[in-house]
Structure formats: C-alpha cells, structure tokens
Amino acid sequence: MNVGIIGAGRIGQLHAQNIMCMYNVHIRSIADPYMTTETSEWANSIGIPNILLDYKTILEDKAIDAVLICSSTDTHAHISLEAIAANKHVFCEKPIDHDLKKIRQVLCALEKSPVKYQVGFQRRFDHNFRAVRQAVEQGCIGNMYMVKITSRDPTPPPIPYIKVSGGLFLDMMIHDFDMVRYLSGADVVEIYANAANLVDPAIGAAGDVDTAVVTLRLNNGAIGLIDNCRHAAFGHDQRAEVLGSKGAIQSFNDKASTAVLSDEHGEHAEKPLLFFLQRYMQAYRNEVLSFIRAIEADTEPEITANDGLQSVLIGLAAKKSLQEHRPVKIEEIDKLGG
Structure with missing residues (x-):
C-alpha cells in the first residue's frame, strides 16, 4: 500500500x-x-x-x-x-x-x-484505556454509575498556538470528550462547564482558560466528570476511572519505571512521563496500523468521522455552557449548527 x-x-x-x-x-x-x-x-x-x-x-x-x-x-x-x-x-x-x-x-x-475515513484520537489505542474499555464491555463493573477522567499537561503550549487552537475545550479536552464516549459506550446528552485562568495570565489575554472541570450526563443515565489543566508540575497526568454496581476500574499514569524505593524518608517513585509523545508513542503507532488494517480488510475504521463530529459538538456545548453559566444540551448545538 x-x-x-x-x-x-x-x-x-x-x-x-x-x-x-x-x-x-x-x-x-x-x-x-x-x-x-x-x-x-x-x-x-x-x-x-x-x-x-x-x-x-x-x-x-x-x-x-x-x-x-x-x-x-x-x-x-x-x-x-x-x-x-x-x-x-x-x-x-x-x-x-x-x-x-x-x-x-x-x-x-x-x-x-x-x-475509509479515520479521525486521529490516539488515546483510544492506549493500552491503559483499552483495558478499561474492555472491562466495561465485559460487564466487569456492572451497571455504570460514573466516568471520571483527569487530563493535565506538564506545561501549557505557546501563546501563538493558544490563539489559533480553538480553546481548551476544542483543543485539549476534546480528547477527553472522545474518551468519555469510548470508555462508556454511550453518548453525551448534556454538559455543564466551569473554568478559570489560573496558570498564565497570557492565556487569559489570548481569550482562553487553562483550568476547567465539566460534568456530563450520558444517554445511559451515567454521569461523567472531566478535569483539565494546562500545567501539572509533576508530569503528564492521564488517569481514568469507571464506577459501576459491581465495582470500579481505574487506569493510572505511565512512568519510565514502576520501581519504588522505600527508605527512612518515605517511598520514592518516578514521576509520570513528561511529554505526550512519550506517553502515547505506541498509541500513535497503533492508530495508524488500525487504519491500514481497516483498508486492507474493508472494514469500518475504529474512529469514524461521526466520532469526530460528536467530540466537536460536545466541545462547542462546553464553550456555550461556560459563556452562559448553565447546562447545555448537545442537541441545542446540533440543531443550531454550531
């Protein structure tokens, strides 16, 4: 090929x-x-x-x-x-x-x-998140109650990038909107966003926020919670949890080593990987390999153009929620065309 x-x-x-x-x-x-x-x-x-x-x-x-x-x-x-x-x-x-x-x-x-058309949401191909999805699909957690995602970058991107990025909800949290849909197997029907400019005043001057929390209501009845921040001093913070009637499954940060040193001063472990390309290197490879296999096998790609549409709809609803200080239904954005 x-x-x-x-x-x-x-x-x-x-x-x-x-x-x-x-x-x-x-x-x-x-x-x-x-x-x-x-x-x-x-x-x-x-x-x-x-x-x-x-x-x-x-x-x-x-x-x-x-x-x-x-x-x-x-x-x-x-x-x-x-x-x-x-x-x-x-x-x-x-x-x-x-x-x-x-x-x-x-x-x-x-x-x-x-x-074939595939959208590049590489986190769906991460080994940790796929394990969470598999457990949910197999019914290991029972009836779903809640999906929680934490996504924090070690450092914010340059201000010129911030200005053209579409903002935190459409640039950064858009990955997490896709992950909520992926991990839950459900669609988002409503979102409420709260956010602030706490990391760098220049980000606020560029018209964006750098710290945000959103709550989501899913069409299976479950609740979603996402927190994002443009700065986590300890590394690339990427965690997820799904809670249900039978239990919960969590995924934690990848580190260069899982070794933990214990001494009289306490326990000492590696920080999470610092750079997203390190964290998701294999996921980036796997997503393209999945695309190639879909072409060869003449099957539907794992992430479709409609998946891309849904994440943008949620992102636009989040922006509207923040602007108007109220929960926003996704269908409001869908009907208005943005």
Whole structure:
C-alpha cells in the first residue's frame, strides 16, 4: 500500500517514522507548503522519494492509496473533501474542523464514497484505556454509575498556538470528550462547564482558560466528570476511572519505571512521563496500523468521522455552557449548527 503524508510538522514526522516500520506500507510522498531544508533533508534521510510543496500532487497521484492529513486544523476539512473526491482513503488528525457545517460536508461526501475515513484520537489505542474499555464491555463493573477522567499537561503550549487552537475545550479536552464516549459506550446528552485562568495570565489575554472541570450526563443515565489543566508540575497526568454496581476500574499514569524505593524518608517513585509523545508513542503507532488494517480488510475504521463530529459538538456545548453559566444540551448545538 502506498500512502502520502500532508503536513511535515511534528505529528506528520511522527506518523512517517511509524509507517516506516510497518510491513508492506510505503510512504510515496510527503507535502508541506512550508517545507524547510532541514525537514526536506529529514524526509530524504528516511527514504521518502517525493518531497513536495503542494499536497494536490499527492491527490493526483494514482499510485497513492491513502493519505494522512497532518496539516493545520483550518485545512483539514477542505483537504478531506478533495482527498475523498480523489478516491483516497483518509486518516485525518483531530479535529476535522471547528465549523459544524464543514464537518457535515465531509460526512455527506463519505456517504457517497467507498473510501475509509479515520479521525486521529490516539488515546483510544492506549493500552491503559483499552483495558478499561474492555472491562466495561465485559460487564466487569456492572451497571455504570460514573466516568471520571483527569487530563493535565506538564506545561501549557505557546501563546501563538493558544490563539489559533480553538480553546481548551476544542483543543485539549476534546480528547477527553472522545474518551468519555469510548470508555462508556454511550453518548453525551448534556454538559455543564466551569473554568478559570489560573496558570498564565497570557492565556487569559489570548481569550482562553487553562483550568476547567465539566460534568456530563450520558444517554445511559451515567454521569461523567472531566478535569483539565494546562500545567501539572509533576508530569503528564492521564488517569481514568469507571464506577459501576459491581465495582470500579481505574487506569493510572505511565512512568519510565514502576520501581519504588522505600527508605527512612518515605517511598520514592518516578514521576509520570513528561511529554505526550512519550506517553502515547505506541498509541500513535497503533492508530495508524488500525487504519491500514481497516483498508486492507474493508472494514469500518475504529474512529469514524461521526466520532469526530460528536467530540466537536460536545466541545462547542462546553464553550456555550461556560459563556452562559448553565447546562447545555448537545442537541441545542446540533440543531443550531454550531
């Protein structure tokens, strides 16, 4: 199978490195309008034969079966539409877009096309979260009461990124909205958000919050709770718990080592992994491998365009809840089109 990568930034390079280790999958081209000499040399060093500035060249190449869209968020929807029209299978980094109309245009195009389309929510492929999901599916916790997710970054992103990110709910917590749906097997019907600017005044000046808690009501009757913060001094804090009538299942932070030193001063253990690429390295590999397998087996990808739509709907509802200081039903956003 031949693939093309659109976007040669950090995530595009990560996917390229992972694909190079996959059997029978070949990167034919990589394109980025801002391709630097350094990036071009990197692409050449790992054996990518075609290093391009224009992604349309990839879409016009009949030898390419699938594309990975790793460019900036504002390009995802229109490149997706062009790729679908070119009959290319698509792996698109989250989100498809922040505009519901544009996302629905992609869904409409997919209804008329046989191509596979997967959204890049890598946490679904993390070993810890998959173990939680499996326990829930097998009925180990009984009737579900509550889903709790903690997601905190070691350091906030740069302010220029904050300004174009869509805000905490559509950039950071969007992963957790997807995880609530994934772990519970249910849809979110209502959300209430509370948030503040406590980490860095510059984030507030950019129009965003950096610390937030949301409560969610699911269509299976369970309650969801998510807390996010742009700064956790001790590392990348990623934990989850599902509570039910038979018990609970929890997942904890990954560390470089599970060894614990005990002495007269107490117990000493490694901090959680500091960087999200370390924390989710295998998950990033697994999500692309899952996409490739869906193409080969002609099956539905594990994360569909509709999953991408649902997470954005929840994110927009969270923003509205914060602005209006009230619970917001997801159907309000769905009916208004954003």
